[in-house]
Amino acid sequence: MSDEPAAKRMKSIDEFPNLRADVADAVKEKLIELDTIQHQLDIMSEKAAEEILRVEQTFNKKRVPIYEKRKALTTKIDNFWQTAFLNHHLLSTAIPEEQEDLLSALRDLEVQEFDDLRSGFKIIMTFDKNDYFENDVITKSYHLQSETPSTEITEIQWKDNKKPTLPDDDAASITFLEWLSYAAPPDSDEIAEVIKDDLFINPLQYYVMPDMQEVDEDDIEGFLNEERGLDEVPLMFRHRMDYTFYRKDVVCDDQIFSVQKRGIEQLMSHFGMIGTLGQVFLPHVEMEVLSVVPVIDEGTVRFRWRVKYVSFLRLLTNPRLLRFDYRVKNLSWFDGYSVLTVDGNGDVYKVTLQKMQQDEQKSLLVSTTEKLKEKLAKAAPAAANT
Structure with missing residues (x-):
């Protein structure tokens, strides 16, 4: 019996039942060889996946002391997590105004992944005294690898008349207060996914984020339909944008990748490279425009956009993302x-x-550091008076 792994065993012609009868024997032999090579690639991919998990586990341990340093700072900033939650474009929709005071009592938020990253994670929330419950700490644990994925929640000691009534039919519309005690299946808990994969990773970006003045689609359409001179409206705003609206000597100042490109050819090459890399390194990537603001006096058009994606690491650690209907609702x-x-x-x-x-x-555009300084400067007088 051969010592060769089963994945590398060469198939016989009989194991390709779907081949057309008229396929030449020489082609069949090549297909068998290709199948063997594909098995080798599959084995390599499996080894790579395991290696990625090992590396992520190693760095998860290395992140712990850094998270502790961050915690020591965020707990000294009043309403840090409340501000981050309310500035988050998705989480804020689950926080009605009458529940904002609960978030002001959220002293700390922590996400801990289990040793086996594929088995799940837990969200640990530490609260100051509040009007809703007696608990100092509430933990939600998500177990993913059991036959029936489940959610475990700390028993909440509600104060009188504060226990929320959970909705029966639409779990997607629950508020943050309801979510605290709602044991939704792990694969449908969107609030937990957002906290784990976005908010906890970098809460500072949401704490310092200013409110955006979103532009209503009707306002944009009305602007486009207004009669005005050609010199008032940039051509690229009145028509679908493409490269014909760029000058040949166009300059691209890409402050995301810290590069500058000059000329239409370099611009097209740069955008093409970004698109290609996204398709190669991300199993799912898409882009949408969130708002469009024409500033006629300045001769500019400003776009706020969002790239939504799933990384290979997330795909490996959360197999549910292989399902399209689940993946599109849980994109980073x-x-x-x-x-x-x-x-x-x-x-x-x-x-x-x-x-x-x-x-x-x-x-x-104001940098994160400058925005943080502004917030701290405003908070300083209040702290001095306490």
Whole structure:
């Protein structure tokens, strides 16, 4: 009996029942060889997946002391987690105004993945005294690898008349308060997924994020339909944007990747490279425009956009993402901001790409550090008076 692993065993012709009868024997032999090579690649992919998991487990342990340093700082900032939650474009929809005071009592939030990353994780929330329950700590544990994935929750000691009534039919519409005691199946708990894969990873970006002035689609359509001189409306805004609206000497200032490109050919090559890398390294990636703001006086059009994706690591650690209906509801995302500057002829001569969010009040992009300084400066007088 051969010592060769089963995955590398060469198939016989009989094991290809779907081959057309007229396929030449020489082609069949090549297909058998290709099948063997494909098995070798599959084995390599499995080994790579295991290696990625081992590396992630190693770095999870290394992140622990860093998370502790972050915790020591965030617990000293009043309403840090409340602000981060309320600034989050998805989580904020689960927090009605009358429940915002509960989040002000959220002193700390922690996500701990199990040693076997594929087996699950838990969310640990530490609360100050509040009007809703007696618990200091509430933990939600998500077990993913059992035959029946399940959720375990700390028994909550509700104060009088504060225990929420859970909805019977639409778990997707529950509020944060209801979510605390709702043991939703792990594969349908969108709030937990967002906390684990986005908010906890980088809460600072949401704490310092200014409110965006979203533009209603009807407002955009009304703007486009208004009669105005050709010199008032950039050509690329009145028509579907494509490369014909860029000048040949266009400059691209990509502050996300810290590169500058000059000329239409370099611009097209740069955008093409980004798109290709996304398709190669991300099993699922898509992009959507969140808002479009024309600034006629400045001759610019500003886009807020979002790239939604699933990484291979998430796919490996959460097999549920293989299901399209589940995956599209649990995508990670990356928000960016683009400013297209046009000349008097309506041609784009400069493109600026920014990861930062736009502060519409000031009409400029402010760095995370500067926004944090502003918030701390406002908080300082209050702290001095306490």
